[in-house]
Amino acid sequence: MRNLFILALCLVGLSANAQLYATQTGEVSFFSKTPMEDIDAVNKQVGSIINSATNEVAVQMRVTNFIFPNKLMQEHFNENYLETDKFPSATFKGKIKESVDLKTPGTYAVTAAGTANIHGISRPVELKGSIVSNGKTLQLTCTFDIRLDEYKIDIPKIVFAKIAEVVKVKGSFQYNQR
DSSP: OOHHHHHHHHHHHOTTTOEEEEEEEEEEEEEEOOOEEEEEEEEEEEEEOOOOOOTEEEEEEGGOOOOOSSSHHHHHHHISSOOOOOOOEEEEEEOOOOOOTTTTTTEEEEEEEEEEEETTTEEEEEEEEEEEEEESEEEEEEEEEEGGGGGOOOOOGGGGGOOSSSSEEEEEEEEEEE
């Protein structure tokens, strides 16, 4: 909850007309497909805020909250690849490019441009998705790709054929007004 409060302060800034939408139960999943093995995981404890006055969006998650179907994969992910003892969280902070009035009910195709910080590395990214607004709540879905080498996530040669170089990431967030 403290992290969500910090995100809210960052997004509110000095805007008195800010309308915040927030969630602590967003979902981020990823999928890696190779001929040898598919790897997927989901994190259902993702915090996010959208400021409808500025179209800013922020997402923060604890990387250790990803759940894998195989506990050994989860252990390797945390200890060997994402090194969650050193880099416990991942974030995205950006802005929706399109001019949308999220207080007006409707479905909006959106692109958010910003910075993702994963494994201690910050990189510019664009997330493509859609927002459905009923005027009081928002539903955001988005997808993007992550190239592991861009975030200095090293894959040992012995398991290289089991892990894709590019991982598909999906996000789903149900926001309430704050």
